[in-house]
Amino acid sequence: MDAIRTVDLTKRYGDLVAVDKENLVVEEGTVFALLGVNGAGKTTTISILTGLTRPTSGDAYLLGKSILADGAWIRERINVAPQQTAVAENLTVRENLELIAGIHGQPRRKAAASAERVLGEFGLAGVARQRAKTLSGGMQRRLSIAMALITDPRILFLDEPTVGLDVFARRELRDVILSLKGKATMLLTTHYLEEVEHLADAVAVMVSGNVVASGTVADLERRSGTDTLEDAFVKLVGGAR
Numbered sequence: 001m002d003a004i005r006t007v008d009l010t011k012r013y014g015d016l017v018a019v020d021k022e023n024l025v026v027e028e029g030t031v032f033a034l035l036g037v038n039g040a041g042k043t044t045t046i047s048i049l050t051g052l053t054r055p056t057s058g059d060a061y062l063l064g065k066s067i068l069a070d071g072a073w074i075r076e077r078i079n080v081a082p083q084q085t086a087v088a089e090n091l092t093v094r095e096n097l098e099l100i101a102g103i104h105g106q107p108r109r110k111a112a113a114s115a116e117r118v119l120g121e122f123g124l125a126g127v128a129r130q131r132a133k134t135l136s137g138g139m140q141r142r143l144s145i146a147m148a149l150i151t152d153p154r155i156l157f158l159d160e161p162t163v164g165l166d167v168f169a170r171r172e173l174r175d176v177i178l179s180l181k182g183k184a185t186m187l188l189t190t191h192y193l194e195e196v197e198h199l200a201d202a203v204a205v206m207v208s209g210n211v212v213a214s215g216t217v218a219d220l221e222r223r224s225g226t227d228t229l230e231d232a233f234v235k236l237v238g239g240a241r
C-alpha cells in the first residue's frame, strides 16, 4: 500500500500558489525526500499532510484514508518533528517524553514505559535526568524526534531535521533515521543533498509549488544526464525557474 498519495493537491494564499496540483506517491516503509529551494512549497505540503493546513483543492490519502474525510483517524497514526525543536527546556529528557505520551492519551504507567523504551532506542538513557536545555543542539534534535516517535507513528514527517547541526550531530541523526527505515514511513525535507543520497529511497523536486521531477536519486541523475544529485538538482530547478 502507498503510505502517502497526493492527488492534485493545491494550496493558494491569495494570488500565490504555494502548492500546485501536486501528485506524489510515497511507498510504505521508505524514506522520501522533498527537495526544493526556499519557498518551493515543501513545508506547506507537510503542513497539509499533517492536518495543520487545509488544502484549497485536491486531496491526499495517508495509509489509504483521505485527509479531508478521515483527519482524526490519520492524526492518530502519524507524527511530525517540526523545523524548530519542540522540547520543553526546563523539563528533563524523561519528563519531555512522558509529557508527550500523556498528551497523546497514554495513561501514566504506559507513558512511563513508552518513555523508557524510547530512551533506550535513541541512546538517551544516559541523559534521562538532564534538563533539555542542558543538551547540545544535536541531542535536543534527537529528543525532538524521539518525542515524535513515542506513539509509534506509521508515518513520520521530518521538516529539515538536520538544519543547524554540526557534521557529527548530522551523522548521528542520519543513523537514527536509517535505523527507523522499514519501521515507519518517513517524509523529510532538507537542503543537504549528500544527506538525501545517503538516506532517501525516492525524492521529489519542487519548484514554485510544482513537482518537476520524482524518482530515485539514480533516476533523477539519469534523466538530467548528470553524475551527482547536486548537478541534477541544479539542472532541474534552474531549468524550471
Ligand SMILES: Nc1ncnc2c1ncn2[C@@H]1O[C@H](COP(=O)(O)OP(=O)(O)OP(=O)(O)O)[C@@H](O)[C@H]1O
Binding pocket: 013, 016, 017, 018, 036, 037, 038, 039, 040, 041, 042, 043, 044, 045
Ligand atoms: N501562511 C502563509 N500565508 C501566505 N503565504 C504563505 C504562507 N505559508 C507559506 N506561504 C508562502 O508559500 C510559499 C511556499 O512556502 P513553504 O514554506 O511551503 O516553502 P518551503 O519549500 O518549505 O521553503 P523553505 O525551504 O524556506 O522552508 C512561499 O512563497 C511562502 O512565502
